[in-house]
Structure formats: C-alpha cells, structure tokens
Amino acid sequence: MTAPNAASAxxxxxxxxxxxxxxxxxxxxxxxxxxVFRRRVGAVRAVDGVSLxxxxxxxxxxxxxxxxxxxxxxRAILRLIEPSAxxxxxxxxxxxxxxxxxxxxxxxxxxxxxQDPFSSLxxxxxxxxxxxxxxxxxxxxxxxxxxxxVRELLDEVGLRADVASRYPHEFSGGQRQRIGIxxxxxxxxxxxxxxxxxxxxxxxxQAQVINLLEDLQREHGLAYLFIAHDLSVVEHIADRVAVMxxxxxxxxxxxxxxxxxxxxxxxxxxxxxxPVPDPTRQRHRIILSGDVPSPANPPSGCPFHPRCPxxxxxxxxxxxxxxxxxxxxxxxxxxxxxxxxTVSWPEQQSAGGTMQPERIIPDALG
Amino acid sequence: xTSTPAASAPLLSIRxxxxxxxxGGRSVARAVDGVSFxxxxxxxxxxxxxxxxxxxxxxLSILRLIERPGxxxxxxxxxxxxxxxxxxxxxxxxxxxxxxISMIFQEPMTSLNPVFTVGDQIxxxxxxxxxxxxxxxxxxxxxxxxxxxxxxxADRAREYPHQLSGGLRQRAMIAMALMMHPALLIADEPTxxxxxxxxxxxxxxxxxxxxxxxxxxxxxTHDLGVxxxxxxxxxxxxxxxxxxxxxxxxxxxxxxxxxxxxxxSAMPRLGDRRERLTVIPGTVPSPTQWPAGCRFHDRCAxxxxxxxxxxxxxxxxGAGHVSRCHLAAEPARRRAPAFAAAxxxx
Numbered sequence: 155m156t157a158p159n160a161a162s163a164x165x166x167x168x169x170x171x172x173x174x175x176x177x178x179x180x181x182x183x184x185x186x187x188x189x190v191f192r193r194r195v196g197a198v199r200a201v202d203g204v205s206l207x208x209x210x211x212x213x214x215x216x217x218x219x220x221x222x223x224x225x226x227x228x229r230a231i232l233r234l235i236e237p238s239a240x241x242x243x244x245x246x247x248x249x250x251x252x253x254x255x256x257x258x259x260x261x262x263x264x265x266x267x268x269q270d271p272f273s274s275l276x277x278x279x280x281x282x283x284x285x286x287x288x289x290x291x292x293x294x295x296x297x298x299x300x301x302x303x304v305r306e307l308l309d310e311v312g313l314r315a316d317v318a319s320r321y322p323h324e325f326s327g328g329q330r331q332r333i334g335i336x337x338x339x340x341x342x343x344x345x346x347x348x349x350x351x352x353x354x355x356x357x358x359x360q361a362q363v364i365n366l367l368e369d370l371q372r373e374h375g376l377a378y379l380f381i382a383h384d385l386s387v388v389e390h391i392a393d394r395v396a397v398m399x400x401x402x403x404x405x406x407x408x409x410x411x412x413x414x415x416x417x418x419x420x421x422x423x424x425x426x427x428x429p430v431p432d433p434t435r436q437r438h439r440i441i442l443s444g445d446v447p448s449p450a451n452p453p454s455g456c457p458f459h460p461r462c463p464x465x466x467x468x469x470x471x472x473x474x475x476x477x478x479x480x481x482x483x484x485x486x487x488x489x490x491x492x493x494x495x496t497v498s499w500p501e502q503q504s505a506g507g508t509m510q511p512e513r514i515i516p517d518a519l520g
Numbered sequence: 521x522t523s524t525p526a527a528s529a530p531l532l533s534i535r536x537x538x539x540x541x542x543x544g545g546r547s548v549a550r551a552v553d554g555v556s557f558x559x560x561x562x563x564x565x566x567x568x569x570x571x572x573x574x575x576x577x578x579x580l581s582i583l584r585l586i587e588r589p590g591x592x593x594x595x596x597x598x599x600x601x602x603x604x605x606x607x608x609x610x611x612x613x614x615x616x617x618x619x620x621i622s623m624i625f626q627e628p629m630t631s632l633n634p635v636f637t638v639g640d641q642i643x644x645x646x647x648x649x650x651x652x653x654x655x656x657x658x659x660x661x662x663x664x665x666x667x668x669x670x671x672x673x674a675d676r677a678r679e680y681p682h683q684l685s686g687g688l689r690q691r692a693m694i695a696m697a698l699m700m701h702p703a704l705l706i707a708d709e710p711t712x713x714x715x716x717x718x719x720x721x722x723x724x725x726x727x728x729x730x731x732x733x734x735x736x737x738x739x740x741t742h743d744l745g746v747x748x749x750x751x752x753x754x755x756x757x758x759x760x761x762x763x764x765x766x767x768x769x770x771x772x773x774x775x776x777x778x779x780x781x782x783x784x785s786a787m788p789r790l791g792d793r794r795e796r797l798t799v800i801p802g803t804v805p806s807p808t809q810w811p812a813g814c815r816f817h818d819r820c821a822x823x824x825x826x827x828x829x830x831x832x833x834x835x836x837x838g839a840g841h842v843s844r845c846h847l848a849a850e851p852a853r854r855r856a857p858a859f860a861a862a863x864x865x866x
Contacts (some may be wrong), residue, residue, distance in 0.1 A: 219715035220686075325570075326803045356570035356742065358800035361786040365796055383715065384743075390797065413790065427720035428790055429745030433768045441724055442717045445685040495648075506750035 172246075173207035174345055174377050175231065180204040180240035182223075182230050186450060198450045202225040202401035204240075205478075208345065213371065213378040215392035215409070217385060219424075220488055221446055223401040224381045228347040231379070233257070244345070258368050262292045265338035269350035271330035275322040281308070281333050284320030288340040307336040311366060328359035332366065339370065345377045352387060364391060385428050389413050400449055400457035403478060407485040417487040419464045456489070466491045469506030530558035531703055532582070538593040538643035539574075541807075548808040550767050551577040551590070553760035559704065564730065564737040566751030566768070568744060568783075572804050573757040575740050579706045582738075583621060584613050601703065619649040622697035624690070631693060631718045632681040638692045639665075639677025645699040664695040669725060687718035694725065695837035701733055708740045721748050723750055744787060748772060753840070756780050759805060762834070766841040776843035778820045814846070822853055 181204075183197040201223040208214045216224045230237040233249060242249040244260060250261055253460040268274035275284055287303045289295045295303045304313040311332040322330055331351060338346055348367065352360040368391065370376060382388050388395060388409070395412045397420065405418040416422045423440040430437065442461045447453055453460050457470040476488040479496050491499045491511045499510055535556045541549040550583050552574040559565050569575045581592055584605065598605040601620065605613065617623075625631045632643055642661035646652045652660065658677070665673035668691045681689055690710065697705060707726065711719035727750065730737055739750055747754055748766065754771045756764040756779065766775040775781045782800040802819040805811055812816055817827040826846055835848030 219717065328803060356804070357744075357783055357787050359803065360568060361788075361797035361799040362801075364788070365799060368796070385716070386788040386790050389790060389793060410793070423717060425790070427716040429716075429723075429743060429749050430718070431744040431748045431772060431784065431787065431789055433748040433772050439724075441720055445687050445718065446715070500597060 164474055171209055174210045174245055175206075175208040175379070176241075176243040177207070177227075177231060178241040178243075180227065180230055180242065181238045182226050183238045196450055198448075199401050199452055200449055201230060201237075202449075202452075204398075204401070204403055206403065206406070208377050208379055210344070210377055211371070211375045212393045213380050213391055215380040215382060215386050215388040216398060217382055217395060217424075219383060219446055221400075221449060223399050223449070224270070224383075225349055227398070228266070228349050228379055228381050232261070232266055232347060234266070258292075258461035262288075262341045263344045264347070265341065265343040265345070266347040266349060267334050267338050267351045269353050270280040271327050271334060271354060272322075274334055275330055277322055278391060280319055280321055281313075281325075284322070284333060285318070285336045285340050288337060292341050294341065301481045303340070307340055309368070310339065310438045311336045312362075326359070327355050328362060331355065331363050335363075335366065335370070337373075342374075343376070345379070348378050348382075349382045350382055351380075353382065353384065360387070367391070385413075385425060397424070400447065400452050402457055402488065404458065404487075404488045405486065406478070407482075411482070411485055415482075415484065415485075417481055418458075418489050418493050419462050419492075420458045423463065464489070464491050466509035466511055468502075468509040470497075470502040471507075473505040474502065528560075530599075531561045532559040532598070532738075534558070534582070535597040535599075537578065537581055537596045537598065539586055539596075540576050540591055540593055542589045542591060543808075544580055545591070547808040550760050550810060551807050553810070555757075555760075555762055557755055557762060557765065559736050559738055561703070561736055562730075562734055563753065564751045566747040566754040567738060567740045567757060568742065568747050568754060569757035570742055570783075570804055572779055572807065574760040574807075575757050576708055578757070579623065579708050579738065582706065583617050583623060584608075594839075601830075602812050607678060618645055618697070618702075619700045620702055621704045621706065622700070622702040623706040623708065624697045624710050626712050629681060629689060632689060634681055637678050637680055638684065642677070642692065642696045642699060645696055646775070649700050660699065661695070664699055665692065667699070668695045668729070669694075669721075670695070685758045686714055687721060690714060690722055691719075691725070692724075694729070698729060698733060698735075702735055702736065704736045705730075706738045706740070709742070710739070711742070711746060712741070719746075726750070727831075744772075744783065745789075748828075756783075759810050760807060761815065761844060763816065763844040764842065766837075766840075770838065776837045776841070776848065776849070777816075777845045778822055779816050782819075814844070822847060822855070824853060826850075 182201040183199050185194050186196040186198060187193060188195045216227060219226050224237060229235040231242055237250065244264060247260060249260065282304050285307055286300055289300050289303060297481050304318055308317060313332055352363050355363060360365055371378060380391055392409045395407065395409050396403045399420050405421045417427055418470055423442050426440045428486060440463060444461050455472040455474050456476050459467060470490060474490055474497060476490045477496060478486050478488045481487045481492060481494060490502060493511045495511060537552055537555045539552040541551055543549060567575050580586055582598055586592060592606060596606060639658060639661045642664060643657035644656040646660050662673045662677050665677055670676050670688060671693050684692060711722050714722060715730055741747060751768050754766055754768050755762050758779045764780045775784055785798040786800055788797060799817055813829045814827040814832050817823040832844045832846045834842040834844050837843050837848060
C-alpha cells in the first residue's frame with residue numbers, strides 16, 4: 155500500500171510503448187456495518203493496493219483463488235464498483251476523475267465479458283437487441299447500418315446472422331458467451347476485462363471460446379485483462395500473469411517465466427496443486443494447510459504467512475508487509491525470504507526475524 | 521455367483537441402466553440410455569463427461585434418487601453386494617443409503633441443512649443406521665470430523681454450515697458420508713466448487729481415507745486432471761452412453777474413441793503452450809433427440825456413412841479397454857490428425 159508498491163507494475167514492458175492501462179495502488183474496501191444505524195464496524199479489504207499495467211494488444215492474466223479480489227479489481231478498474239483509493243489511467247486519461255459523458259465515452263473503449271453466460275444477458279431482449287444496444291447508446295450506427303453491423307458482429311463471433319431475432323434462453327452456454335463477446339465488441343473497444351469467461355463452459359466448448367478470444371485479439375489489437383482461476387487456461391492465453399492473494403498482487407511475471415520458475419511460495423503451491431491429466435507423472439505436490447483467511451480480518455505482515463511453507467518463515471513475515479520487488483529481470487515477487495530483497499537482514503531482525511533469507515531455487519514443477 | 525472368489529466379484533454391477541425423463545408430450549429425455557459397468561472392491565472408478573452426458577443421473581439412479589418425471593426403465597439392473605437394488609422396497613433402500621453406499625455432492629452448501637449444526641447432521645447418520653445413543657452418536661460425529669482433518673472438531677461440530685468455509689463444509693460432508701464406513705462412496709464432482717489448493721487437500725484426504733477404510737469410490741467429474749490423479753479405471757460418457765472404458769493409463773496414452781481423443785486435446789494443460797487449442801466442433805445434442813447411428817457422428821472428424829446409420833456397439837480394444845466406435849472395425853479410416861485442423865471460429 156505504501157511506496158514500495160508504487161513503481162511495481164512494470165514487468166517487461168515492450169520497449170518504449172506506453173501502457174494502455176496503468177493502475178496504481180488501487181484499493182477497494184467494502185464497509186461492514188451493524189445495527190439499524192449501519193454503524194461501520196470494519197471493512198472487507200477486497201483489493202488492498204494493487205498496481206498493474208496493461209499494454210496495447212497484450213493479455214495480462216489476473217489469477218487467484220476465490221475471494222482474492224481479482225474480480226473486484228477488474229470491476230473497480232472499469233468503475234463498475236467505485237474504488238476507495240488509487241489511480242487508474244487509461245490511455246493517459248484519469249479514469250477516476252471522469253464523470254457523465256466523458257466517462258461514457260471512455261467506457262466505449264473499455265468493455266467487460268462476464269463469467270456467467272446465463273445471468274449476464276437480458277432474457278427479455280433478442281440477441282440482436284442485446285448486441286445493438288451499445289451501438290445505440292454510443293451513437294455508432296442506426297437503422298439499416300446498425301442491422302448490418304449486428305450481422306457482421308454475430309458472424310465474427312461464429313454465430314449465424316439469423317440468431318439475431320432469437321432470445322438468450324434458446325442458446326447453449328458457449329453460444330451465449332459468444333453473444334456476450336459480440337456485445338462487448340460492438341463498440342470497438344481497445345481493452346476488455348474478461349472475467350472468468352470460460353469457467354462455466356465444458357472443456358470442448360471452452361476451447362472454442364478461447365480460440366475465438368485469441369483470434370479477435372489478433373485481428374483488433376485488443377488488450378485483455380483476463381481474470382481466471384484455472385491456471386492451465388491462463389498459461390495458454392496470457393502474455394503476463396499477476397497472482398493475487400487476499401487483495402494483494404504477490405507475483406507478476408511473463409507467463410513462461412512464472413510457470414517455469416515461480417518464486418513466491420504461494421504461486422509454487424498453487425501451480426503444484428493443479429491436477430495434471432497425465433497418470434504417469436509423479437509430482438511433488440505442496441499441500442497447503444488451512445483456508446484462505448477472511449479479507450475482513452487479514453493477517454498482519456505478509457498476507458500468506460499463516461499458510462506459508464517456506465522453511466525460513468519467521469516473525470518478520472508476520473510483521474512486515476513484503477514489497478512487490480523485482481527478483482529477476484521483469485519478475486516481481488512479494489516475499490522477504492526469497493532473495494534478493496530490498497528488506498535488509500537488519501531490518502528483518504528488528505521486526506523479529508530469526509531466519510536469514512537465502513536464495514532457494516524453486517522446486518521445478520516436475 | 522457363490523463359486524466366484526470374493527476378490528474378483530464386483531461390489532457394484534450395473535447392467536443396461538436406462539433412466540428416462542418422461543417430460544410430457546411425446547418427448548422423452550433419455551438421459552441415461554443403456555449403461556453397464558462394474559465397480560470392484562477397493563478401486564476408484566472415474567466417470568467422466570461434459571454437462572448433460574448423464575453422469576450425475578447415473579449416480580442418482582444407483583441410490584434410486586430419481587424423482588418423477590424421471591424413471592429407471594424396466595430391464596435395468598443394479599446389483600450391489602449381491603442384492604438387486606432396483607427390487608428393494610423403500611425401507612430397504614433407505615437402509616443402504618448413507619450406510620453401505622454414501623454420496624457426496626458438488627455443492628456442500630446446498631447439501632447440508634442450514635438449520636442444524638454440522639455435528640447434529642453427522643450424528644443423525646449414526647442414529648438412523650445404528651442403535652447409538654444421542655451422546656454416542658455425537659461423540660462419533662466429532663471423532664469423524666477429526667478423522668477428516670477438521671481442526672478443533674468439538675467446536676466445529678457445534679457450528680452451522682454457513683459458519684464453515686467451502687473446504688471445511690466439504691470435509692463435513694465427507695465425514696457424514698463415511699460415518700458408517702460405506703463399501704461404496706459416490707463422489708459427484710466433489711472438488712468442482714473448490715479452489716485448487718483446497719481441491720488438492722480434499723483429493724489427498726479421499727485417497728488416504730480410501731486406504732484406511734478400504735472402500736470403493738465412484739468419482740464423477742468433468743476434470744480429466746482429477747481423473748488422472750485419482751482413478752484406476754475410467755468410464756467416458758457421452759450422450760447417455762458409455763463410449764469408452766479403459767484403465768487410466770491406457771485412456772491417457774491410447775484413447776480410442778474420437779470423443780475421448782477430442783476431450784484430451786481440447787483441454788489446455790500446464791507446460792503445454794500451443795498456439796491454438798484443438799476443438800470439438802458443435803455442441804452436445806439434446807437428450808430428447810440423440811442423433812441416429814453413432815451419437816457423436818455429427819461432431820466427429822472421422823465419421824463416414826456407417827456412423828450416420830449404424831449405432832456402434834462397444835468394441836473390445838484391449839485388456840479392459842472397450843470403445844463404442846466403428847473405427848475398431850475399420851481402423852484404416854483413422855487418418856491423423858483428427859482435431860488438429862481447428863479452423864478459426866469466425
């Protein structure tokens with residue numbers, strides 16, 4: 155939340171290219187109230203100081219388990235949920251300072267695709283009307299031109315043009331997700347938050363939708379913030395990956411680097427827990443004890459310390475919030491026990507540290 | 521049957537199980553349509569398939585939990601520990617449920633009763649199926665919670681389901697299911713609603729309990745990764761039928777059925793960054809109108825005339841390996857690569 159995080163999000167940007175989206179120290183706390191006067195008794199710290207950049211045409215994946223704040227982060231960036239603090243810049247514009255027409259114009263460039271293809275489409279509107287709505291709101295096309303554009307969009311997502319007159323309930327999950335994608339594409343966005351877009355789909359259909367998202371990205375130069383919990387899907391689709399835990403980004407790196415050499419103990423455990431469809435493979439699996447703590451009552455210091463299996467975990471981990479720091483070129487990690495760290499040994503000792511950090515080569519996932 | 525050595529007799533034997541839903545009019549949803557398989561003592565059988573393939577209806581049929589308009593059709597047979605479950609009266613089947621055969625479900629929140637404490641619900645199993653006193657039942661419930669790795673079990677037993685996390689709820693469900701040391705545990709997507717780190721805990725727990733209690737597990741899931749790590753034998757369902765059955769290694773090394781092949785290649789996996797995922801075109805057909813011939817033919821890259829008219833039988837491919845595909849009779853028609861030509865969707 156403080157200074158160390160501020161410059162954090164730049165993992166391996168393409169040289170000289172400015173980020174399309176720059177988020178700094180984003181915070182969203184939901185108040186917990188009690189009694190008829192709704193007295194505020196605490197807060198759910200859903201997002202607690204998140205910084206990230208998304209570059210034009212890339213896919214940044216945001217992964218983590220339920221309750222880690224990934225969905226809230228995505229929605230706060232679009233201001234579908236009003237952030238409590240932090241800075242969001244889209245193409246240079248200060249998103250949090252905008253209102254009214256200016257915000258509406260900006261939203262044309264920032265779209266979202268939702269997880270649940272059953273509840274995210276209005277059951278009383280035809281598919282054509284759903285896709286067309288954005289065209290009307292943003293005054294992009296009317297009448298015949300709008301009809302033609304709707305047909306073009308449906309074709310682009312692999313649906314026949316005659317589906318425009320039908321209603322969402324007539325479609326399967328995968329087809330509905332295609333409708334949701336057509337709706338997002340209608341306003342010609344540059345950036346799309348994909349919030350678990352394939353989690354509700356069966357494997358065979360999931361592959362169709364992933365391929366479609368990749369095709370559209372290539373054709374339109376779209377940037378994605380891809381929010382997901384399925385690490386196999388993320389490895390396939392992401393250029394860079396940010397791992398979230400209890401409202402914090404705890405590791406951020408290129409996808410290849412992160413999957414090959416995870417540094418944060420949480421990421422290592424997360425990757426080792428993914429079931430692999432290969433019965434011959436003997437794996438060293440890290441089983442974490444316990445559950446994710448409640449974001450209403452997060453642990454002090456490193457949010458992961460109560461479950462952390464790191465052999466050098468000590469009292470310093472319970473007192474110091476680890477800064478997200480660059481441990482390898484372009485590889486950002488929040489852990490004071492994985493060297494190199496800017497939190498010096500004397501500093502750790504004064505916070506109760508008894509185990510000096512030492513480079514530990516992460517046990518490769520084999 | 522009496523001459524068969526006990527070790528080789530199946531614990532559960534299902535023959536020609538058909539569970540149809542007579543939803544009015546002339547349409548009948550043939551959700552499960554002629555399914556046969558065995559579960560041997562102490563083994564874990566994986567039942568895998570996508571939504572609507574009939575895997576959950578199969579498991580509910582075993583416990584006779586099918587309600588109208590669903591019906592287990594005449595001619596179906598389910599033998600368990602030498603008894604025909606379909607001919608038992610309601611009292612007799614109730615004595616088996618939760619006792620000799622237990623079930624755990626995907627969503628522990630909806631399967632636990634919100635107005636009773638977890639301990640009461642687990643203890644009730646012992647009260648129903650044994651002569652245990654109220655206090656004995658409670659003590660056994662607490663003991664069971666401890667065995668499934670619930671911390672501070674005596675305190676947790678006094679809590680209500682909503683007070684527990686998803687992982688703890690699933691452990692409480694498992695405790696309830698294992699209370700009577702069942703011979704067969706049916707686990708229907710037991711980890712689908714859980715995060716991967718919690719899923720890993722639960723799968724580990726199930727494997728450990730299986731060794732300790734010596735039960736068989738019928739593991740129903742859509743996740744081939746979970747199957748690979750837990751099952752010894754796999755059944756693949758598609759459109760109400762079993763389309764392939766194989767030992768787990770055979771299935772992953774040498775899948776025969778084009779649907780299995782498609783499923784395996786459609787899933788992204790760790791360490792495999794292909795440019796494009798291969799896809800199975802189209803969608804699962806509706807159970808009220810399964811396609812004629814092979815039910816997979818309209819999505820199959822190898823299909824030829826025969827597939828459109830002749831329903832394939834289960835062909836023997838190898839030891840313990842069967843496949844419902846005419847390619848077994850005409851292998852030359854399998855031309856590689858089947859699903860590689862994934863054209864852009866647009």
